[in-house]
Amino acid sequence: MKKLIQITLSILLISCSNDSEKFKIIGTTDLDDGKKIYRVVADQNNQPIVLDTIPVSNGKFEFQGTVLEPDINFLYIEGVQGNVGFIIEPGTIKVKLNKGDLGSSEFKGTESNDSYLLYKNETKSLVNSLNEIATEYERAIALGDDLLANDLAEQHNELRKKVKEYEIKFIQTHINSFFSALFLEKYLSAKDLDTEIAKIYYDNLDDKIKNTRTGNNIYNLINVSKKKIEVGLQAPRFEGPDPSGNILKMNDLLGKVTILDFWASWCRPCRVENPNFVRIYNKFQSKGLKIIGVSLDRDKNNWIRAISDDGLVWSQISNLKFWNDPIAKLYNVSFIPQTFILDENGKILSTNLRGSFLERKIEELLGDQ
Numbered sequence: 001m002k003k004l005i006q007i008t009l010s011i012l013l014i015s016c017s018n019d020s021e022k023f024k025i026i027g028t029t030d031l032d033d034g035k036k037i038y039r040v041v042a043d044q045n046n047q048p049i050v051l052d053t054i055p056v057s058n059g060k061f062e063f064q065g066t067v068l069e070p071d072i073n074f075l076y077i078e079g080v081q082g083n084v085g086f087i088i089e090p091g092t093i094k095v096k097l098n099k100g101d102l103g104s105s106e107f108k109g110t111e112s113n114d115s116y117l118l119y120k121n122e123t124k125s126l127v128n129s130l131n132e133i134a135t136e137y138e139r140a141i142a143l144g145d146d147l148l149a150n151d152l153a154e155q156h157n158e159l160r161k162k163v164k165e166y167e168i169k170f171i172q173t174h175i176n177s178f179f180s181a182l183f184l185e186k187y188l189s190a191k192d193l194d195t196e197i198a199k200i201y202y203d204n205l206d207d208k209i210k211n212t213r214t215g216n217n218i219y220n221l222i223n224v225s226k227k228k229i230e231v232g233l234q235a236p237r238f239e240g241p242d243p244s245g246n247i248l249k250m251n252d253l254l255g256k257v258t259i260l261d262f263w264a265s266w267c268r269p270c271r272v273e274n275p276n277f278v279r280i281y282n283k284f285q286s287k288g289l290k291i292i293g294v295s296l297d298r299d300k301n302n303w304i305r306a307i308s309d310d311g312l313v314w315s316q317i318s319n320l321k322f323w324n325d326p327i328a329k330l331y332n333v334s335f336i337p338q339t340f341i342l343d344e345n346g347k348i349l350s351t352n353l354r355g356s357f358l359e360r361k362i363e364e365l366l367g368d369q
Helices: 111-143 146-173 178-189 195-204 213-222 268-287 300-310 326-330 355-366
Strands: 022-029 036-042 048-055 060-066 071-077 083-088 091-097 106-108 239-241 247-249 257-263 289-295 315-317 338-343 348-351
Touching (some): 022 036, 048 071, 071 091, 083 091, 146 195, 178 195, 239 315
Antiparallel strands (some): 071 083
16 A cells, blocks of 8 residues: 555545534445555655544444544455545545445445545546547557557547536535535636636635635635745744733744744644654754644644644644634645755755655754854
């Protein structure tokens, strides 16, 4: 499972609880009893993180837990190549998992999964045609038949336009579906949709969809021209409350080098990364390293507990507004963990380094201090 299957939006689309956040996945399958099924999520580098494992029993399996927001999950089968994606969201998701053809597996029972099943059925012929033309195009290129290749490319583009028309209509008619947000994010990321039109579609989405990581990214993509956050530019100034309610200001917290770390107690990749931050901080603190943690938590007790459990002794800030955190929006944060390395004047030196790469960069900046 080293490489997570790419799920394209044209084919499949390709992180605490009350009752409204509980999910249950009830599955039937033709797998042998004892065969393990893994529920997996992709990290920011598109690498798999196993969340749950359950064995098949009497042709059935079941996962349950809580989920803060809709997200893409995948099911892997022990010893079977490939995976199948679905939307994890509150409610009961009924699954029919086919070991011989994972692509034909069905997920239904919640808004997003029901709407995606409809999407798959209604675009099946278009997707099949796209795949066939793509295969023929590769064959034409291999044979050096440029005339045929150009004709196939035109056919492919025409079909892609039809898919886009369907997906735009889907966005307009399924405002409660997480897939609408994924489609919208896809077209904005590819700069294939006017931002003013996209804003109209975004404004019509249900608030629960807007208040997701994907919804936040759409917001940032629509407003990207307002503020660029990149290496070489001055980092936006901010202030916010620490766990005791004291207001901390970024400029008062800067060291010779400062790591600005966006994280949350509920973010598993963040918690996995925290020991690396502790080690780096202990190694370079005496040379002028500072860390500012900005949490996207919404439960103060969970936030404070995670700070204590993980030994995060540096400055911590949170507005407890989840993906609507104003500092996260200021920095166009659409995933976590996310880091920015700043110099003593607040200029951005590097972004999104983790583990040994982050340590080497800090060594480079402070090693001779």
